[in-house]
Amino acid sequence: xxxxxxxxxxxxxxxxxxxxxxxxxxxxxxxxxxxxxxxxxxxxxxxxxxxxxxxxxxxxxxxxxxxxxxxxxxxxxxxxxxxxxxxxxxxxxxxxxxxxxxxxxxxxxxxxxxxxxxxxxxxxxxxxxxxxxxxxxxxxxxxxxxxxxxxxxxxxxxxxxxxxxxxxxxxxxxxxxxxxxxxxxxxxxxxxxxxxxxxxxxxxxxxxxxxxxxxxxxxxxxxxxxxxxxxxxxxxxxxxxxxxxxxxxxxxxxxxxxxxxxxxxxxxxxxxxxxxxxxxxxxxxxxxxxxxxxxxxxxxxxxxxxxxxxxxxxxxxxxxxxxxxxxxxxxxxxxxxxxxxxxxxxxxxxxxxxxxxxxxxx
Amino acid sequence: xxxxxxxxxxxxxxxxxxxxxxxxxxxxxxxxxxxxxxxxxxxxxxxxxxxxxxxxxxxxxxxxxxxxxxxxxxxxxxxxxxxxxxxxxxxxxxxxxxxxxxxxxxxxxxxxxxxxxxxxxxxxxxxxxxxxxxxxxxxxxxxxxxxxxxxxxxxxxxxxxxxxxxxxxxxxxxxxxxxxxxxxxxxxxxxxxxxxxxxxxxxxxxxxxxxxxxxxxxxxxxxxxxxxxxxxxxxxxxxxxxxxxxxxxxxxxxxxxxxxxxxxxxxxxxxxxxxxxxxxxxxxxxxxxxxxxxxxxxxxxxxxxxxxxxxxxxxxxxxxxxxxxxxxxxxxxxxxxxxxxxxxxxxxxxxxxxxxxxxxxx
Ligand SMILES: CC(C)[C@H](C(=O)O)[C@@H](O)C(=O)O
Ligand SMILES: CC(C)[C@H](C(=O)O)[C@@H](O)C(=O)O
Numbered sequence: 001x002x003x004x005x006x007x008x009x010x011x012x013x014x015x016x017x018x019x020x021x022x023x024x025x026x027x028x029x030x031x032x033x034x035x036x037x038x039x040x041x042x043x044x045x046x047x048x049x050x051x052x053x054x055x056x057x058x059x060x061x062x063x064x065x066x067x068x069x070x071x072x073x074x075x076x077x078x079x080x081x082x083x084x085x086x087x088x089x090x091x092x093x094x095x096x097x098x099x100x101x102x103x104x105x106x107x108x109x110x111x112x113x114x115x116x117x118x119x120x121x122x123x124x125x126x127x128x129x130x131x132x133x134x135x136x137x138x139x140x141x142x143x144x145x146x147x148x149x150x151x152x153x154x155x156x157x158x159x160x161x162x163x164x165x166x167x168x169x170x171x172x173x174x175x176x177x178x179x180x181x182x183x184x185x186x187x188x189x190x191x192x193x194x195x196x197x198x199x200x201x202x203x204x205x206x207x208x209x210x211x212x213x214x215x216x217x218x219x220x221x222x223x224x225x226x227x228x229x230x231x232x233x234x235x236x237x238x239x240x241x242x243x244x245x246x247x248x249x250x251x252x253x254x255x256x257x258x259x260x261x262x263x264x265x266x267x268x269x270x271x272x273x274x275x276x277x278x279x280x281x282x283x284x285x286x287x288x289x290x291x292x293x294x295x296x297x298x299x300x301x302x303x304x305x306x307x308x309x310x311x312x313x314x315x316x317x318x319x320x321x322x323x324x325x326x327x328x329x330x331x332x333x334x335x336x337x338x339x340x341x342x343x344x345x346x347x348x349x350x351x352x353x354x355x356x357x358x359x360x361x362x
Numbered sequence: 363x364x365x366x367x368x369x370x371x372x373x374x375x376x377x378x379x380x381x382x383x384x385x386x387x388x389x390x391x392x393x394x395x396x397x398x399x400x401x402x403x404x405x406x407x408x409x410x411x412x413x414x415x416x417x418x419x420x421x422x423x424x425x426x427x428x429x430x431x432x433x434x435x436x437x438x439x440x441x442x443x444x445x446x447x448x449x450x451x452x453x454x455x456x457x458x459x460x461x462x463x464x465x466x467x468x469x470x471x472x473x474x475x476x477x478x479x480x481x482x483x484x485x486x487x488x489x490x491x492x493x494x495x496x497x498x499x500x501x502x503x504x505x506x507x508x509x510x511x512x513x514x515x516x517x518x519x520x521x522x523x524x525x526x527x528x529x530x531x532x533x534x535x536x537x538x539x540x541x542x543x544x545x546x547x548x549x550x551x552x553x554x555x556x557x558x559x560x561x562x563x564x565x566x567x568x569x570x571x572x573x574x575x576x577x578x579x580x581x582x583x584x585x586x587x588x589x590x591x592x593x594x595x596x597x598x599x600x601x602x603x604x605x606x607x608x609x610x611x612x613x614x615x616x617x618x619x620x621x622x623x624x625x626x627x628x629x630x631x632x633x634x635x636x637x638x639x640x641x642x643x644x645x646x647x648x649x650x651x652x653x654x655x656x657x658x659x660x661x662x663x664x665x666x667x668x669x670x671x672x673x674x675x676x677x678x679x680x681x682x683x684x685x686x687x688x689x690x691x692x693x694x695x696x697x698x699x700x701x702x703x704x705x706x707x708x709x710x711x712x713x714x715x716x717x718x719x720x721x722x723x724x
Contacts, residue, residue, distance in 0.1 A: 075556070119483060119594050119595055120481050121598070140557075140558060146559055148560075148563050149555045155527060155529060157527045157528075158522065158525070158526050159559065160558030161524070162520075162524070165513075165518070166518050192611075194437070195451065195502075197446060197508055198521060201510050201519070225612050229615045232619045232620060233619055234481070249554075249586075249587045251607075254591060257590075257595055
């Protein structure tokens, strides 16, 4: 019977790029026997405008009962001056927290055809294929106490708390070690243990998990500031990087920009394995809602399309369909089509829709 | 009469590169009428080994009473497993905190002669000249509560607290705006206001200071994850970046690596203006103690030498002497001498001492 899929296109370019996925879904239903029961809902600024909240509780419940969530992006400058609870971003933060989606897998992979789009020299970036595993339900994103308080003299104080517990660190470390075993068998754990006790605990727990359960994997440790430098100096030194929520946010955006093709990169965020052997999972492009180019029909739909391919592979167990999509994307790039973000000389510039159609044709 | 200078060479390559500064000091005393009353003290692992603490209170007192502090670098893998208070890094953290050195100025400037050393394409990095102003006595580096606690079930929890107050943000914002006025008149303030209330306060206070005191300067805001990406994509879009302690740590290391010449970059950390019109200040290279190459005589002494030039200019009011050093460094690079870290083909490879001597000759 049908897989339950929740589609949350969100804000900015989200709905535009999601439309191109919809075409592929229709084609796969007609020609590949894909059976999906799709529900679409509003999130982010789109939901705020209609419902007054960035995500409704019913939508969270729907997400929990789905086989997978395909997410677009949230964020809108028009909502940046409202109260803190009404940020569009709360939608994705709540989904991660409520569904316990603790491991965000962010590949930074260079598409050979796009090597010219990178700001890095070809000899530095060639062959780049690293994976950042970012913890996404703990750390300073969620720690209490938090807030802005007004002091007696009228001045104010902003507070956030970084908290990590042994079990939170253990479970994300396991995801990283498991992934490494299927890749180049190397994990680099990143924190700031010379300044933060939460980083010191992070380092100790990762070391313990490694010793007890994954002695066959090669483990190294790096400070977050050094990691940012090393990602620029020689990104090919890394295989899997595992790190906390805040460092992961910064370092994964940095790593994906190295490839020069942010608009190409999908990500998956996984929850714990449930009693039925499945795990909740959400798939989303690494790029954001890009309000500056929204509505112009020029956004790159490939990250969203590849996020759907990841979803087929990991949550629906349909690797052949995923292969089909990934090969189609490769072929389209090889044929020279480019959206504005990955444009380089000698290539043919196309918009969102033409790119989507080209993938479909392949 | 003589200026009081405290020299803290520290660990790793610190003492090696400081030796080359000493030569220049001797020469300037003999030929340029420079009068310095120099005190040298141990800090970091070097102090731990002798005194059992990363920095003695007397040394902090000496620093307070000096006209300037010339700092090398601290950090040593041998001391990475000791208790948290006995990290070599505590030396620099205490100096910053006790002397209230709140504004760390970190230039990321490309030396034209070294454009090949960058991992970025020449067309992306050419002309790079940005300045990061990093807050250094607040934020998550110092906030309370902090520590690792053991829970009833034996598991542990690591905690750190990010705190920023109105006045802490105001004073570092002013340093950034003042600097911008002498440069390209643009400030980009960086935080993570979509996730952290401390970042929201940061953004609001910077906006207020701008409106009240610096309406002539161009101000923009950027999220920290986006800033990491933009620094790789197009670093020339920035003039002055102002940010908190933790983001500043990561982003300034990233920015300096873009130039490909980490071993070339000095930094200054300034305290508030005192009653006597002067301000406490510490000068240090951006690079760390580099234990992997310590003792081999191959470290690049130029960042330490240029830190001394900054010290002459800003704390001792001797711009001519500073110019002399900076020109000498340019000439030496133009003549083709390179230490290993900035080596490229066709250049002459030299060690620490030969590089120092070459600057002296110029
Ligand atoms: C939208 C925002 C809250 C989010 C984050 O900071 O986690 C985004 O930057 C991301 O990385 O997914
Ligand atoms: C040595 C360490 C504590 C320090 C920091 O994190 O501030 C260093 O990385 C720096 O940037 O000066």
